[in-house]
Amino acid sequence: MSSVDSRSYYGQPVLKEPVWTPEIPVYFFTGGLGGASAGLAFLSELRGNDQLARRAWAASFAGLAVSPPLLISDLGVPRRFLNMLRMFKVTSPMSVGSWLLTAAAPVTGVAAANAWAGLFPRLSRVARPAAALLGLPVSTYTAALITNTSIPVWHEARGRLAFVSAGGAAASAGAVVAAATPTDAAGPARRLAVGGAAAELIGLRVMKRGLGELAEPYHEGKAGRYSKLGLALTTAGAGVLGGAGGRSRLAAVAGGTMLAAGALAERFSIFRAGFQSAADPRYVVGPQRARIERGETRGAARQSAKLQDVSAETPVDLQGGGRTRG
């Protein structure tokens, strides 16, 4: 950050880097895929496109079924995964997400089992719309999860990152389902994929612009490389899927794979940017110091004493009074 000249303690980080493992960005992808595919499946069913709907239900269930194992393996103490359901806390998007996933995975399973094997006919009448509705917050709450932290590159994008997540979820769902469905029936999935890709790329652009200098990690190191890769794959994948993908199944598979891989790369980029943002004290101290200098806050330090008149003659017990409990 060139224009912010901040002091630091031997360049040591002020914040801790997250301890999360690569399972987490993979989950951001699978959760978005599973969540958005449920809506695609439900709406396609309403339109009578069962060919597409069956595959979308399968994609949705696959995405939501692999998510819990990914999340559990990231835990420091995986056998305590049920502790996630000890309580429900709105102040913890991870708690909200755990409950969302706990509700969404089984109903999606019921819907998928009904679509493929005709099981649970009565239950699935409720399960299908429930899965479609729950899929929406499942796709976007992950943005709340990481923006509700002190990591500058995430927290300062709190108003915008969720729209990137939504775009990425739509792109992933559309891409995977379009690749799995005969081209004649895959129109809605292709439109979703291309529209989602556009939303994701525009959302990323807007988010990075809003971050200003804090967006630097997106141009450096691993986050920068994933970002470039994501942009290239997403653009190429959307082009191939939206173009030749309408006529050739092979092109749909190629385009869908690239587009899904692009969405995954973008999630890794966002994930790594958070680490890089935490590791450099400039990104933490710089904006805070700037807030103080702009007069928006006093900050945490105060040089004027609240006591105005303690003369030298007044005995002040500075040292002895601390042992009230000792």
Next chain:
Amino acid sequence: MRHGYDDPKPRVGFFTDTSVCIGCKACEVACKEWNQIPDSNQGFTGHSYDNTIDLGANTWRHVAFIEQQVPVDVDGGASLVEAAERGGLVDSSGVATYQEGDGIRWLMSSDVCKHCTEAACLEVCPTGALFRTEFDTVVVQADVCNGCGYCVPACPFGVLDRREGDGRVWKCTLCYDRLKDDKEPACAQACPTDSIQFGELDDLRERAEARLLQLQEAGQSEARLYLGDDEDGVGGAGAFFLLLDEPEVYGLPPDPVDPRRRLGTVWAAAAAAAVVLGAGLAAAVLGGGE
């Protein structure tokens, strides 16, 4: 009834007066011994006398060492006579102890979990492992924590971390076990200069104001209280500090803010994005003709 306790105790905390810290690290050692914390040997850093580096799962007190070339006595254009007068005050207040003849001064400060009034770690903890005690301190329950790691990037001070090979998150408990036995925390008891003062927060704050005024009058214009009242981004803290330079020099954030203060925006964005996604799905499926 505060925080659901029928019988809450007065809020306690630490006032760490860094102007009398001598960098002996007795607090680090006492903390490790009492709490039976694994070693955290990180090698030789070359950063003055600091080989502990930072707070973490295995370091609940960390003494920072800063070496500066600053003439403390004649700042603000004081004449030599004025400087000499101030020097007397400085000596009686015990400020300039570490000012060497060549103008090198050491700043030393024992850092610790701040036990925030608005504690981000506690708010984001999905399991309830982090809780607020009857003393208004913030403690991790080791038998509940499942190592999800959410508190780690949530903390605006970078205090919490997951312990290698254990998987759970650990941090200062303000010696919860000792508080229950009416004992002061190990670090405060071990501190030979009373740089770490333990007590009821209201008393500590009064004492800190008096100390700040005394140092200011002695010419230490750089003296400041950090988290010394409720008017900051975390609503005040159980552990606060008297510093002799800007917070970031000690590795502390100058304007820490509990991320929860923006939780409304966070959830509104997620909800709005979910609605937009629903609209996008409908447009893709229903908007395609036939």
